[in-house]
Amino acid sequence: MAGRKRAKRSSVKKTDILIIGAGLTGLSCAFKLEKKRADYLLAEKENWAGGLARSFRKDGFTFDYSGHLLHLRWPETSKFILDSLGKNAKPLKRKARIYSSGKFTAYPFQMNLKGLPAKVRSECVEGFLKARRAFPEVKAENFRDWCLQTFGKGISKHFFFPYNAKLWNYPLEKLSTDWMGQFVPVPKTEEVLYGAYKDDVKGAGYNHDFYYPETGGINALPAAIASGVERLSLDSELISLNAANKTARLRNLGNVRYKKLLSTIPLKYLAEKVEKAPETVRKNAELLEHNQVYILNLGVRKCPLPQHWIYFPEKEFVFYRAGVYTNFSPSSAPRGFSSLYVETASKSGEFIDLKKAEGRIVKNLVSIGAVKDEDDILTSMWLKVPCAYVIYNEARKKALPELLSWFEKRGISSAGRYGAWKYSFMEESVKEGFETAEKLLKR
Numbered sequence: 001m002a003g004r005k006r007a008k009r010s011s012v013k014k015t016d017i018l019i020i021g022a023g024l025t026g027l028s029c030a031f032k033l034e035k036k037r038a039d040y041l042l043a044e045k046e047n048w049a050g051g052l053a054r055s056f057r058k059d060g061f062t063f064d065y066s067g068h069l070l071h072l073r074w075p076e077t078s079k080f081i082l083d084s085l086g087k088n089a090k091p092l093k094r095k096a097r098i099y100s101s102g103k104f105t106a107y108p109f110q111m112n113l114k115g116l117p118a119k120v121r122s123e124c125v126e127g128f129l130k131a132r133r134a135f136p137e138v139k140a141e142n143f144r145d146w147c148l149q150t151f152g153k154g155i156s157k158h159f160f161f162p163y164n165a166k167l168w169n170y171p172l173e174k175l176s177t178d179w180m181g182q183f184v185p186v187p188k189t190e191e192v193l194y195g196a197y198k199d200d201v202k203g204a205g206y207n208h209d210f211y212y213p214e215t216g217g218i219n220a221l222p223a224a225i226a227s228g229v230e231r232l233s234l235d236s237e238l239i240s241l242n243a244a245n246k247t248a249r250l251r252n253l254g255n256v257r258y259k260k261l262l263s264t265i266p267l268k269y270l271a272e273k274v275e276k277a278p279e280t281v282r283k284n285a286e287l288l289e290h291n292q293v294y295i296l297n298l299g300v301r302k303c304p305l306p307q308h309w310i311y312f313p314e315k316e317f318v319f320y321r322a323g324v325y326t327n328f329s330p331s332s333a334p335r336g337f338s339s340l341y342v343e344t345a346s347k348s349g350e351f352i353d354l355k356k357a358e359g360r361i362v363k364n365l366v367s368i369g370a371v372k373d374e375d376d377i378l379t380s381m382w383l384k385v386p387c388a389y390v391i392y393n394e395a396r397k398k399a400l401p402e403l404l405s406w407f408e409k410r411g412i413s414s415a416g417r418y419g420a421w422k423y424s425f426m427e428e429s430v431k432e433g434f435e436t437a438e439k440l441l442k443r
C-alpha cells in the first residue's frame with residue numbers, strides 16, 4: 001500500500017503549495033515539486049495514498065476498484081509510468097467482449113456484429129446503412145440523438161441505449177456529447193460490413209493495448225510514485241477552506257496557511273468546504289451531478305472465461321461490466337484460483353441492498369458460465385465509489401468554467417478526474433499532476 005506516514009498534530013502550519021488528495025493527480029504533482037525542491041505539503045483524507053488506484057488484499061486475493069488498466073498515449077507520462085513500474089509493467093493486448101442476445105461478440109459492438117443472431121445483425125446493419133444515407137440537417141446535440149444519427153436504430157437499441165442507461169443512470173436525451181470523443185469509436189461503413197459478415201475488426205478504440213502491474217495490483221503505481229514524495233500527510237482530511245485568508249483546516253493538522261493550492265477532490269464537494277462561499281459558487285456546485293458505482297470483487301475457485309473484461313448491455317444483468325483480474329494478472333489470486341470484478345452503477349445516494357444485489361450478480365455469473373455455482377465463491381468484497389462518473393449535461397457546461405475560474409482567481413487549481421470534473425483516466429491524472437506542478441511553480 002502506498003505511503004503510510006500519519007499526520008502529527010500541528011506539525012505543519014505553513015507551506016508554499018498545499019495539495020489536497022493523494023490520488024494519482026496529487027501524488028504526481030507532489031513528485032514533480034519534490035524534484036524541484038519546492039516547499040509543499042500533500043494532505044490525504046484516508047490512511048493510504050493512491051485514491052481510486054488503490055488495491056486491497058483479502059484471503060490471498062488482490063482486488064482493485066474494478067479493472068484499472070493503463071492505456072498509455074503520451075510520451076512523457078508513458079515513460080514516467082513505465083519507469084516507475086520498472087520490470088513490474090506487463091504489456092497486454094485487449095481481450096474484451098460484449099455479451100448480448102445470448103452471445104459473446106468482440107469489442108467494439110458496432111464493428112463486430114458477426115456473432116449476433118441473424119435477425120439482430122440485420123437490424124443493426126440496416127439501421128446503420130440507413131443512418132449513413134441520411135444527411136440530417138441538424139447535428140445531434142444530445143447523446144441519444146447522436147447514437148441514432150451515428151449508428152442507426154439497431155445498434156442503438158441493442159447496445160448504446162441499454163448500456164449507457166445502465167452506466168449513467170441519467171436520461172440519454174439530456175446527456176451531452178462532449179465526453180465520448182476518445183471513448184466511443186465511430187466506424188466507417190466498410191468496417192461495419194466487414195465486422196458483420198467477414199471477421200472481427202481488430203485493434204479499434206483507445207484501449208486495444210494496455211499495461212498492468214505483474215504483481216501488487218494497480219496500487220503498485222501510486223506506491224512507486226509515493227516513494228518519491230517526502231511530505232505526504234495521511235489522515236489529514238480537508239475540513240474547510242478559507243479562500244480569502246488562504247488557510248485550510250485539516251483533520252489532525254489544524255490550520256495550514258498556503259500560498260497556492262491544488263485540490264484533486266471532487267469539485268462539487270470542494271465548493272461545499274469553502275467558508276462563506278458566495279451564492280453563485282454554491283449554486284454552481286449544486287448543478288454538478290454524478291452517479292455512484294458499487295464494485296463486487298470475488299475470489300473464486302476457477303473462472304473459465306478467457307476475457308479481460310466484458311460489457312453487459314442487457315437489463316437482466318445487474319452489472320454493466322465485469323472482468324477477470326487473473327486474466328491480466330495471475331498473481332492476483334492464489335495459484336489455480338481466479339479473481340473477478342463486477343461493476344454496477346446507480347444514481348448518486350441511491351440505497352442499494354448489497355446482499356440482494358450480490359445474489360442476483362452470482363446468478364448472472366452462473367448463467368454465463370463465469371462460475372459453476374455459489375459454492376465456487378470463496379471470498380467477496382464490495383467497494384463503493386460514491387462519485388464515479390460525472391454527468392455531462394448542459395448544467396455542467398455552464399457551471400464548470402465559472403467554478404474553476406472562481407477558484408483560479410483565488411490561487412486554487414482544481415485538477416484530476418474529479419477536480420476538473422471530467423471523464424478521464426490514470427495517465428491523464430499523472431499528466432495533470434505534472435502540468436499543475438509546473439503552473440504552480442511559475443505563478
Ligand SMILES: Cc1cc2nc3c(=O)[nH]c(=O)nc-3n(C[C@H](O)[C@H](O)[C@H](O)COP(=O)(O)OP(=O)(O)OC[C@H]3O[C@@H](n4cnc5c(N)ncnc54)[C@H](O)[C@@H]3O)c2cc1C
Binds near residue numbers: 021237
Ligand atoms: C469504476 C472505475 C474504473 C476505472 N477504470 C480505469 C481504467 O481502467 N484505466 C484508467 O486509466 N482509469 C480508470 N479509471 C479512472 C481512474 O481511477 C482515475 O482517472 C484516477 O485514479 C483519478 O485520480 P485522481 O487523483 O484525479 O482522483 P482520486 O483517485 O479520486 O484521488 C483523490 C484523492 O483525494 C482524497 N480526498 C477526497 N476528499 C478529501 C478531503 N476532503 N481531504 C483530503 N483528501 C481527500 C481521496 O481519498 C483520494 O485519495 C476508472 C475509474 C472508475 C470510477
